[in-house]
Amino acid sequence: MNYRKQVITLIIVSSLVRMIVAAATELSNDEVYYWTYAQYLQWNYFDHPPMIGLLIRLFTGNLLFEQEFFIRLGSIACAAINTWQMYRLVRQLKDAYTGWIAACLFTASVYAGILAGVMILPDAPQMVFWLWSLILLVQIFKSTGSERNRNRRLLLLGAAAGLCIMSKVHGVFIWGGAMLYILLFARTLLRNPFLYLALLITGIMIAPIIWWNLNNEFITLNYHGDRVGFFGKIQWDTFFRQIIGEILYNNPVNMVFIVAGLIAIRSTKLLNEYGWQRILLMVSLPLMVVVWLMSLFKDTLPHWTGPAYTTLIPLAAAYITRRLPAGSTAGYIPRAIKAALALPALLLVLLIAGIHWLPVSMGSKDDQHLGAGDLLLDMSGWKQFGQDFNRLYQQDIAAGTMKRDAFMMADYWFPAAHLDYYVARPAGINFIAAGSFSSIHHYAWLNIYRPAPEPGQDAYYVAVSNYFDPLPSSIIASFRQAEGPVVINQRRQGKVVRHFFIYRLKHYQGGIPRNGVLE
Template structure:
């Protein structure tokens, strides 16, 4: 069993390294790279920790290549595996702890998204594991003094990673009211609270300086008022959660919690605490999706406590079945990963999808987002020579910023309203109509936005146009349109 455990863990590290070293930045990753320029106390979409993670590795290695930006996320993702085993072994037996850790690594969300990619979820999951480790220590010793600093620090820094940490914070205080009222008589408990409140200061200051644009943006995303009930949004959220957590693992965890949770070897007070950390977040995420389009990784952190409850619960009555399902989930995960990497580079199946609509070449092919960007740079750098500005539409054009503007040292501007451009609108982009300015507007066939949509470009003279094909396995899978304006 130990050999199998270490083999799986080493293989998981190898998979994450493959993603870190050999793939282009995704749309979100390139956008979060912009948080480095400059580093701020908060940003339009999220607090500052995703920028700090990148700053650490880029400062150490003195560059901003893809693997460098992802390095800190990879390292903390590896530490998460060790913390998973440490926490699991303290609440159950060593054998169950190993299988919990194996199951944890079979989740695409925990292995790849938070353990190898530039996303705010990376530091969030890291601080959640530190919080759970400190919480279990406190639960076992019944003393706050040894781990109070870790509790407050992890909750505070987790909040500075992503706002989902508020559910773990509230769960901690509700648990203390139910089971540990004696904590409220201890000074260390209030020091905890003070650390957590102090973590809010950077976010509050930034929002005060920017008219609370961050909080108003997020509130609009989840506000149900004026939105009809949508089973389409709900179904999409549920399907995304199943995919992100691994379909077999998702089913196993929910079955175990619903039908065997009461029999779990995890002691009742600790079980209640884990449910307080997870169920409100899970239900809230699903509830939002009934009225608004949501993203499945919003509820991702809820599956850590559910995993810690569910696997031990189902292990005792159905050990062989549980082992078989966890092993099968790994087979599914490996198959998916190998297929994804193959498709990304060769497009054996996705090329057909990309070629289906010649007018919008590549539209609907998600593999396009992480392929062909260095190819675009090599083919376009001469065309952009002497340009004073590169611009494109909306925040998801950040890959043009990273792969073209950064490498050619040309300023970049995203066009559109603040809700379209997000952090690119803080501060507002430079003027496009300065006398003598030569600028390049770029768009692609799979996310085509004509420059005629922007009045400030329509008033300029389009001096030249270049169409750049992106080739994969001898097929042109998308095109980029570059327009020179004077």
């Protein structure tokens, strides 16, 4: 059986499915926000390193094609590369059939196959360089091989880890795991100068992140420092939410075999070398433990540990193939693998069906906060609202209700990015976000490149019911008059599921903090 062809077929089929989903759904809060990164490239951004902005620029043809499909195309390409890398990794660790099973498990992971495979998130490029780093680590610590090849791969590891960190800071756990393995099991490598050259390469590659933070009062580090912590009152609810989220994000079927594989390696060699099992553990477990500890004190997100669980997929695949009856491997796909693959497929079907045809709101029924908690609203209704708003805007201009140079504004990064992409951009209206750094995030830098509001200009402020906040008094004070709101409803199968509140603000008098202020 040619498992290489099997994996290529899997990549083609899964990529086609991802393309359909990418074209059939609107951008989520995070995705449309990362689109703003690509507008003006920086060495670092308020929330993340620069790789996601570069990826969007590349696959949109330098922003020539800004439709959802092209914005997400980079993630789809990364998923294809990652599936192949998983196969290649496990083929080295075990054999080609186990590599094929691992590629299936990777595709079945909601994190790897959808969040980092369809949605345009920093995790997409991160996983390309994370898996490349794992492949290099396996080759570096192989029991056989020339010193020259090892040194060359050490230098490549320095580049791969650097690119991984430039995608998302989780990449530091690549070097953390490597150094932990070296200190425990391969201390002779500490005498190799190429190890330090590799570390230097990584340091040089991530220097722009440090330089940017030096010039921006370490705002990224301070922001993330406020989000995480290891001290305070223990909150078991946040911990258990993290664990349950990890099970769902990484596919419950995958998780069963990952846990089974972890238990099995205590007494069994699942991979060809014991050292390779240790490498996987050294890279994955520290990230998991750190996030679990943080979740005891603050809210964390399940996808933060996604790279760690992806690192353990080889153990799950090896456990599965070890338990198969002799002679059953040629072209055989275990039922558990079929079940694992069915779960994300079902999830995608339900997502598209819910977005387009679910006749009720899954969130709050309170009129002012209608739809709060309905995650489907993050990926639907924006394009239609953009068209509805443009009609209102043209009517206002024709009637003289608003001035032609009116701009649009919001005071929080979401729904600011949705309004920017789906409403202001198609209508040709200038958009700014006003508020503190923690409220408007990257808009504090993006606003600099956009025309500053001039005294006497009119503006539109838009609030949405599922994230409703009243029109801030600080914004009202910056205008001579505030009118509204005009309410535009979003309907799904004829049922109203969200309100858009449009306020007309007349005659700007100055005072909007568009470049960010400290709270």
